[in-house]
Amino acid sequence: MQTRLYDYVGPSEIRDAARSLPSGAFIRSKPDIVEWLTRHSDDTEIDGTLVATFVIDRNGCLLVAPRRSEHVACAAGGPVLSAGEMTFTAEGDVTEVSNQSTGFCPEPESWPHVAAALESVPLPHPGGFTTSIVFRLCPGCRERNIVKDGWFKCELCGASLPEHWNF
Incomplete structure (x- = not known):
């Protein structure tokens, strides 16, 4: 399994503001996630699911925070093995997972760390x-x-983007 630690690469003002925010909740058991989901039930979607921000910390542990939380705050400012958003049923099952984190920009290849944590x-x-x-x-x-549809061009300046991850 590839082991790359992703450092925060987002705006410094977000990192600085995140220092005063609580980190994500460690999820070590099914009762942990069910309890966390119950505490955050105000964020439940119409279909009964709840979307959360997640990180996999450097030790391979799953941490979750409310969806609109910054990943860098969820990670307590540290590097991660993966980050993104995770959708949970009320029972704690995971139905969707993305690596959508513009603060850490993790590669799709970080999935094995997510799977191992889950x-x-x-x-x-x-x-x-x-x-x-x-x-x-x-x-x-x-x-x-x-990068969308294999289009490796910068949306801002039009420069060619590298084929390989480069943060």
Whole structure:
């Protein structure tokens, strides 16, 4: 399994503001996630699911926070093995997972760390990112980009983006 630690690459003002926010909740068992979901039931979607911000910390542990939380706050400012959003049923099963984190820009290849963390709890999951995002840093203007449909061009300045992850 590839082991890359992703450092925070987002705006410094978000990182600085996150220092005063609580970190994510460690999820070590099914009762942990059910209790967390109950405490955050005000955020439940119409279909009964709840979307959360998540990180997998450097030790392979799952941490969750409310959806609109910054990933860097969820990670207590530290590096992560993966980050994104996770959708839970009321029973704690995971129905959707993405690597959508513009603060850490994790690669789709970070999935095995997510799977290992979920299986250690254990929590049923979809077996892979249900939405997989490719991030690249523009070598020209230094803007973070999401590559869509294999189009490796910076949306801001038009420069070519590298084929390989480059943060």
